Amino acid sequence: MFIDEGITKQFEEMREYVKHGFYGPFRVDHTPTLLGDTMSVPGYSALGRIYAIGYLQGLFRAAVESLFDKQRIQKF
Incomplete structure (x- = not known):
């Protein structure tokens, strides 16, 4: 299964990370061949x-x- 085929609303989750200032690493795990x-x-x-x-x-x-x-986006 690809990362974008899950049941979670990943965009909304990512917005929460950004909104609360989390800029740490994200790890991709178990990708399809x-x-x-x-x-x-x-x-x-x-x-x-x-x-x-x-x-x-x-x-x-x-x-x-x-x-x-x-x-403000220019700093990213």
């Missing part, structure tokens, strides 16, 4: 992790932009 991907450790394929990291970066950026004005 994509066609042509390699996986040396089960559940941690390279392309699946790249997909998940990009998704989290998009959520973070969207949360920041939805909460703060454009001038």
